[in-house]
Amino acid sequence: MPKNVIILGAGGHARVIADIIIKSGETLLGFLDDGIEGEVMGLPILGKISDLENYEDASFVIGIGNGKTREQIAEKHSVNWYTAIHPNAVIGCDVTIDEGTVVMAGAVINTGACIGRHCIINTSAVVEHDNIIEGFTHISVGAKLAGMVHIGKRVWVGIGAIVNHNLSICDNCIIGAGAVVIKNVMNPGVYIGIPAGRVK
Numbered sequence: 001m002p003k004n005v006i007i008l009g010a011g012g013h014a015r016v017i018a019d020i021i022i023k024s025g026e027t028l029l030g031f032l033d034d035g036i037e038g039e040v041m042g043l044p045i046l047g048k049i050s051d052l053e054n055y056e057d058a059s060f061v062i063g064i065g066n067g068k069t070r071e072q073i074a075e076k077h078s079v080n081w082y083t084a085i086h087p088n089a090v091i092g093c094d095v096t097i098d099e100g101t102v103v104m105a106g107a108v109i110n111t112g113a114c115i116g117r118h119c120i121i122n123t124s125a126v127v128e129h130d131n132i133i134e135g136f137t138h139i140s141v142g143a144k145l146a147g148m149v150h151i152g153k154r155v156w157v158g159i160g161a162i163v164n165h166n167l168s169i170c171d172n173c174i175i176g177a178g179a180v181v182i183k184n185v186m187n188p189g190v191y192i193g194i195p196a197g198r199v200k
Contacts, residue, residue: 081099
């Protein structure tokens with residue numbers, strides 16, 4: 001039986017999630033957004049994000065790119081969270097994907113990977129075997145994580161970035177677009193370049 005889903009947020013990221021929900025055969029009721037009124041993609045803005053408690057029979061997914069914001073919303077509200085996986089994503093066997101996570105078109109998540117709560121695995125990203133991706137992290141478009149990588153919470157791996165095998169990246173890091181990580185990242189911060197180094 002199709003689920004009734006509401007997206008929190010109504011910007012570009014939310015619209016991509018809307019496409020996933022529709023292609024998955026679910027019923028998208030609309031959006032909740034604090035700054036937009038009217039309609040998006042022909043669907044109604046149903047109210048503000050704080051109104052989600054009024055929809056007891058719905059499931060929700062957070063369509064906001066900022067990991068800290070997703071975490072604040074998820075920790076504040078106890079609702080049924082929807083996990084959105086595009087029909088054209090490739091999900092290997094023995095993969096676990098926690099609640100509220102979004103997996104975009106063309107993404108590959110290979111066997112043994114564990115994806116945490118409210119993550120974003122964006123278009124054509126590659127998460128190789130036995131990766132651990134902790135909650136509220138964003139693996140951007142075309143990023144590639146080799147096998148046995150461990151990514152902490154609230155990490156943003158930028159577009160086209162590469163992380164070599166058997167490495168760890170700690171919580172609260174940004175890996176810049178096109179960066180190549182070849183050693184463990186032990187301190188929060190912004191890392192750019194080839195090889196990736198911390199911006200001071």
